[in-house]
Amino acid sequence: MGKATGFLEFDRVHEAYEVPLSRVKHYKEFVHALSDEQAKIQGARCMDCGIPFCNNGCPVNNVIPDFNDLVYHHDWRNAIEVLHSTNNFPEFTGRICPAPCEAACTLGINADPVGIKSIEHAIIDKAWSEGWVAPQPPKRKTGKKVAVVGSGPAGLACAQQLARAGHDVTVFEKNDRVGGLLRYGIPDFKLEKWLIDRRMRQMEAEGVTFRTSVFVGKEALPTTIGNMAKETISPETLKDEFDAIVIAGGSETPRDLPVPGRELAGVHFAMDFLPQQNKVNAGDKLPEQLLAKGKHVVVIGGGDTGSDCVGTSNRHGAKSVTQFELLPQPPEEEHKPLVWPYWPVKLRTSSSHEEGCQRDWAVATKRFEGKNGKVEKLIAARVEWKDGKMQEVPGSEFEMKADLVLLAMGFTQPASPVLEAFRVDKDARGNVRASTEGQRAYHTSVDKVFTAGDMRRGQSLVVWAIREGRQCARSVDAYLMGNSDLPR
Known part of the structure; x- marks a missing residue:
């Protein structure tokens, strides 16, 4: 523990944001990382608990008290070594992870938790700026070849x-x-994409080969951005050419809303909308980009994807943005002694909401209406939940202007044609069936085919994907070599 009384002396300092009126004019990140001195003070707030619940709250099991102490002592070089020992990409999680570690922080029982995410952000940015993040090529090659499907x-x-x-x-x-x-x-204002490119260059220097615009399956599907892959490779070809295969794609099948009027132009999935702006930001030309400028936008779904639609719509110059959620409004503060150290259900207001958005809860959309095949409004009603069942409130129906409706209600499963092409067993939710324990951890029902991330567990967090990718790598290594020194 850097300072035994730090948690009593210092208040939490949050990372600073660029003001909303300014940041909605661009797509760059707007969060300012802590200064070295601010990070030192925040590290001093760590209590060095007898049982650090934050470690278990973090899916990759970051050794959080250790790097907090190192930051307090300005030992940044060892701090990044500790952080990288469990997390390959802290610049991603330090920006977009919801920080379940902070929900598990012991200090959070009766005070603001330690700002673990902001400390992580500061460590990795410092490490890159100092040149401490370098390629780690292997000392020897095994001669084994592995294909990873999904980047x-x-x-x-x-x-x-x-x-x-x-x-x-x-x-x-x-x-x-x-x-x-x-x-x-993920919008660029939350994660600028040069961060991915920088890691890709490191991985190439370590020996990883990347092949883009390649669909692995029997017949190419439209990609996330609506285009077709330029090349198709069958699973059989991969099995012939590689000693092991890992299928690690995302959960990309969106949950639909089958109500009257769903076919009207102007009603789109969130993933029809968000990737287009990322493409434009990357310099691509999209003559028919889906834009929210001057429109009344309604976002259906109250999660992170819905929030991303709100932020992007505001940057387009939407006339109004409204977000509906089917569930009741959660409490503004959780009952900490009741839920700690688990992830609490409470009202969360994102930076996108602060930029301008009307939010409403316990609302069910009944139908869309419009003229000449174009949506103009939606008809909704209030609902209430009794004994876990939803009921419409009598006489609560209302209508709302809607020139653009974005469906952001989550994702149900990975692209099923990919799984069918590999002929792997699936669970009841349509994900790949694979255990996380034992000698066949992350091994599918098909010989030498493994799986990790959303493909196995369904839609989840980036930090869970990193954890599963690391654990899967250990299982693949043990499968190929008989044992593995890779960490879990």
């Missing part, structure tokens, strides 16, 4: 670990750029 956080973490173990790793990505849903599912 999102699970695929990237798995590929980097396997390359460092000495295997020849090729990553296949159906989109035109590496990154998966990191690239085309």
Whole structure:
């Protein structure tokens, strides 16, 4: 513990944001990382608990008290070594992770938790600026070849670990750029994409080969950005050419809203909308980009994807933005003694909401209406929940202007044609069936085919994808070599 009384002396300091009126005019990141001195003080707030629940609250099991102490002592070089020992990409999680570690912080029981995420952000940015993040090529090559299908956080973490173990790793990505849903599912104002490119260059120096615009399956599907992959490779070809295969794509099948009027122009999935802006930011030309400028936008779904639609719509210059959620409004503050150290259900207001958005809860959309095949309004009603069942409130129906409706209600499963092409067993939710324990951890029902991330667990957090990618890499390494020194 850096300072025994730090948690009593210092208040939490949050990272500063560029003001909303300014940041909605661009797509750059607007969060300012802590200064060295601010990070030192925040590290001093760590209590060095007898049982650090934050470690277990973090899916990758970051050794949080250790790097907090090192930051307090300005030992940044060792801090990044500790952080990288469990997390391949802290610049991603330090920006977009919801920080379940902070929900598990012991200090959070009766005070503001330690700002773990902001400290992580400061450590990795410092490490890159000082040149401490360098390629780690293997000392020896094994002669084994591994194919990783999908270049999102699970695929990237798995590929980097396997390359460092000495295997020849090729990553296949159906989109035109590496990154998966990191690239085309998260707005640039939350995660600028040069961060992905920088890691990709490191991984290439470590021996990873990237092949983009390649669909692995029997017949190419439209990519996340609506284009078709330029090349198709069958699972059989991969099995012939590689000693092991990891399927690590994202959960990309969106949940639909089958109500009257769904077919009207102007009603779109969130992932029809968000990737287009990322493409434009990257310099691509989209003559028919889906824009919110001058429109009344309604976002259906109250999660992170819905919030991203809000922020992007505001940057387009929407006339109004409204977000509906089917569930009741959560409490502004959780009952900490009741829920700690678990993730609490409470009202969360994102930076996008602060930029301008009307929010409403316990609302069900009944139908869309319009003229000449174009949506003009939606009809909704209030609902109430009794004994876990939803009931419409009598006489509560209302209508709202809607020129653009964005469906952001989550994702149900990975692209099923990919799983069918590999002929792997699926669970009841349509994900790949694979255990996380034992000698066949992350191994599918098909010989030498493994899986990790959303493909196995369903829609989840980036930090969970990194964890599964690392664990899967260890299982693949043990499968190929008989044992593995890779960390879990």
